[in-house]
Amino acid sequence: MNTNLDIIPINKWYKGLAEKPVIIAGPCSAETKEQVLQTAVEISKIPQVKIFRAGIWKPRTRPGSFEGVGTIGLKWLAKVKQKTKLLTAVEVATPEHVKICKQNPESVDILWIGARTTANPFSVQELADALKGLDIPVMIKNPINPDLSLWIGAIERVYNSGINKIAAIHRGFSPFEPTKLRNIPKWEIPIDLKLHFPKLDIINDPSHISGIKKYVSEIAQDALDLNMDGLMIETHINPEKALSDAKQQLKPEELAVLLERIKYRLAENKNPEFISNLEQFRYQIDSIDQQIIELLAHRMLVIEDIGAYKADNNVTIFQLKRWKKIISSRLQLAKDNNVDQNFMRKLLQLVHKESIRKQKNVLKLKNASK
Template sequence: MKHTLDIVPLKSWIDTGDKPLIIAGPCSAETEEQVVSTAHLLANTGKVNVLRAGIWKPRTRPGEFEGIGSIGLEWLKRAKKETGLLTSTEVATAKHVEEALAAGIDILWVGARSTANPFTVQEIADALQGVDVPVFVKNPVNPDLSLWIGALERINRAGIKKLGAIHRGFSSFEKTAFRNEPMWDLAVQLKSACPELPIINDPSHICGNRELIPYIAQKAMDMDQQGLIVESHIDPSVAWTDAKQQVTPAALADLLDHLSVRHPESNNPIFDDKLAELRQQIDKLDDAILKQIGDRMKIAEKIGEYKRDNNVTILQVSRWDEIVEKRVQLAKALSLSADFATKYLELLHNESIRKQNEVMNAKSVAEA
């Protein structure tokens, strides 16, 4: 389902040429010297468009460093004056918005915890009424696309037309190599729902450690995201927050030097013709796969009828375990990942159970 947002293109409010938008700076503003020195090093790379720094830091538990507060806004003003970099920070309350705007902060963003709470987003939106300032909205902590879109709509309805999204990954119960699972499919779904919306990537929060940042940054470019927001500190080893995921300005410059920025379209007619041919093959295969799935579900309905007539439960765990084991082995032999095969089988199994459940319930309704 498409969602219409009344926004203007990213290039009209910050011109980066043919390069991605790069927002960088420390996770937290700690001292004036730290903010200003980091800003100079980032500006000297010639690769950064906007300086970022957390002024108010929402923390999971009390007692941790929760941001330097309003004084940090003055440090950002000084950094902008000396380097020419635009400035940005996170806002989580109406008061934050008012103070950031009064200090001349150029770009605001709504954090993941705030996005998850419509009351908080609405408070921020109300404070933005009548203001012409760019705002980015991070995805909510949990994978909820509607909540993400809803937050964007609330900000947009406040009159903010310079609007974008930040893909920072999602919390997951399972422990993986990432701090927050990228779940690229949700970012793709957002792009499909809001095609005009610029999306930038936050590899720092996705990764949780600096070693993985180049991989995620490149993946973001390959997924046609329009920029990066990266945490960069003059000396990450002594950072007061998120030390492991921050990089030095020099390391950031090196990362950006090795980033391959690809274009969503080609001007080569031969390439376009070949791509169209391959896509046509994909379309035929997709049609065939869906037809076979439909045939499979007809058999599942017959199985449901047979189970119903013989008073047998729908779910039989031993059969399911057998299916997963055999099909995953086949998937591996076909160079498909076990994770993909398992998720695919789970979807098929759930639909099969739904079909069988319909058959059994249909008899119960008729008898009633």
Template sequence: MKHSLDILPLSSWIDTGDKPLVIAGPCSAETEEQVVSTAHLLANTGKVHVLRAGIWKPRTRPGEFEGIGSVGLEWLKRAKAETGLPTATEVATAKHVEEALAAGVDVLWIGARSTANPFTVQEIADALQGVDVPVIVKNPVNPDLSLWIGALERVNRAGIKKLAAIHRGFSSFEKTAFRNEPMWDIAIQLKTIAPELPIINDPSHICGNRELLPYISQKALDMDMQGLIIESHIDPAVAWTDAKQQLTPGALADMLSNIAVRQAESNNPAFEDKLSELRQNIDKLDNDIIKMIGDRMKIAEKIGEYKRDNNVTILQVNRWDEIVQKRVQLAKALNIGEDFAVKYLELLHNESIRKQNEVMNSKTIAEA
């Protein structure tokens, strides 16, 4: 289902030439010297389009540094005057919006915690009525595409047409190499249902450490995202917040220099012909796979009938364990990721159980 957002293209509110948008700056504005010095170093790289800094910081627990507050807006104003870089900061209340706009902040973003709360998003949207300012909306903390889309729609309905999304990953109970799981499929779903919406990746919050930043940044651009928002600090070792995921401006410039920027489309007819041929092969295989799954489900129905007639339960754990072990082994041999193989098998198993349940209980339901 397509979602219609009344928005302007990214190029209408920021000129990046033929490069992806890069928003960079410290996680938190700490001191005037830190903000201004970092801004100068970022501007000198020639690779940064917008200076970012957190003025108000929603923290998980009380007692942590929650932002320098409104005084930091004056530091952003000075940094903008001296470097020419537009500025961006996070807003979480109507008061934040009013103060940021009064201080001349050029771009506002709505954080993950705020996106998760429709009341908060609506309060921010109401404060944006009649204002012409770019707003970028982070995905909610949890993997909920509807919440993300709902926040974008609320802001758009307030009259904001310079609108973009930020993909910053999602909380997960599983401990992995990432601070927040990328869950690229959710960002792809958003791109699919709102193709006109620019999506900017936040590798800092996905990674949680600077070592993984190049990998995630490259993957984001390869996924046709329109830019990056990255945390950069003049001296990350002494940063008051998120020290491990911040880069020095110099290190950021080096990373950006080594990232390949690829085109969304090719003008080479030979390439297009070959791609079309390969896609036709994919289409045929997809059709074959769907037909084979249909055949598999017919067998599952027969198994359901046999179990029903012999008064045997649907779920048999030993058999399921055997399937997973053997199929995952085969998947590994074919260079198919184990996570994908397990998820695929779980989907097949759930549908098979649903089919067997229908068969085993159809008579009971009919009699009822």
């Protein structure tokens, strides 16, 4: 896996994008010329916003939903560029969409690939082939399901087509059970993506994660606190009448308030005193982690001894009564020490899974030696 892609960051795509976080705003869908222009004009009054987004082709989950106005929307985006200083971005889902955008450079500055498309490597490759020879930035949303490899693969396919102005969009993942959010953030996945591609900018989409505007500000703050490189926030001149995703879209004035109230933190602080104090904290963490790993290694040695003892006495690996006792006692211990019980349960399950694997290996070796 190539982690050294020579990706050009957003601040070098166009003039006016030097400052972070990069703020992208606009309606989920371009619905009418008036709606697009009114929204864009109001958004252009917000100094933090540099890019106007609008979907003109909308791949919907079910037929019969509003699927976008199509190519005519590009004419409206050209008007947006004439009336404001905003750059424009649209979603492309097919090679034909790419071709049409190529034929209308006065309308589109940036493309993005949606979550449903990213989930299909065949579709991504078709788009990558259509992008060959173009010099246009492409943003790639995470796939609907929490599969980091799919996201990485989509980025690599686009990069291999000759596009090096690439960013990722984190819009969350479909939940497996009901939650207060439309999509679960699973912050560890975009963080892992950053580890794979250190030069890659990641834009957070709090609108799609939230599902309703009540949580947009909270998710946006979380994203910036985790050093995401920007925000894409759905904004509509009249959200109540929006033809798609009405509940999660903000009014321009609501967006302005959000961007004023949000706390922008430094990615780093070069103050010597701060660095010295931070290093002391990190030293403590490093020392504790070393002890945890050494204790886990010792635990696994004991597990292997237990596995051998069970095998010698013809006893099954999994003991339900013992497992219940471990869960109950450790969760209580976690509670007594102010450790989150959900976290502790997940940790116990991981350790137990590895313990089962170790004991199975011991049993196989015992059986093979007979």
